[in-house]
Amino acid sequence: MKLEFTVNGKNVSLEVPPDRRLLDILREDLGLTGTKEGCGEGECGACTVLLDRRAVHSCLTVAAQLPGREVVTIEGLSDCGEMSDLQRAFVEETAIQCGYCTTGMVMSARALLYENPNPTEEEIRIALAGNICRCSGYTQIIRAVKRAAAEERGEAERD
Template sequence: MTLNFILNGRPTELEVSPDKRLLDLLREDLGLTGTKEGCGEGECGACTVIIDGEAMHSCLVLACQLEGKSVLTIEGLEQNGELDKIQKIFIEETAIQCGFCTTGMIMSTKALLMHNPHPTETEIRNALAGNICRCSGYTQILRAVKRTSEEA
């Protein structure tokens, strides 16, 4: 089927199989490997992208569901060679550790701050509840999200 959607701000048209996951489309067909596959079951959040303003686990979304929608991946945050403020602060606050969960954490943070630029700690924790960090980097991650919201 022919699929038309916006990817990282650019109109995109592709031929896709109706059963292809968004995660596989991004990584295999488009070479956007910043989105990671951790569990493949929607539990870990490593594959989080933003679809029409909402954080979604791309391992649970079929590519055919994107028709007419807007998708933002970690690669779309960088503008003109400049990292997004969230990315910069994650680095500065050492909220990265091994880095596997980082893109999902950043994308969940981006979605949260798009809707709520000054969240409480409880709102931050709720927004990141779908993301797992196996390195126990939550303290630095929470600090990075709080700092990003304070500096917005």
């Protein structure tokens, strides 16, 4: 099938089978390797990207679902090569250890902050529930999301 959609603000046109996974299109066809494959079954969240500003598992999303839609990957969050506030908050709050789950966590957090710019800790936990991290611990991750939310609102985060 001829596939036309937007990735990180750029129009993309590819000839792919309708059942080709978005994860494979991003990594193999478009060279966007920030999106990781963990379980390949939609359980771990490592492959999370935004599809029309909503978090989806790219390992479960197929080409037939993409025409005319907008995909944003971790690479699309940066601005002229600079990390976004959310990415920077993950680094500064030491919410990164091995880094494998990090892109999925950041993308799930980004989707949450699009929908709710002032989430509670419980809302953050719920939004990240589909993402598994074995290294860093959720305290730093939640702190990073809260910090980024406050910065995006123009406030300093207060505990």
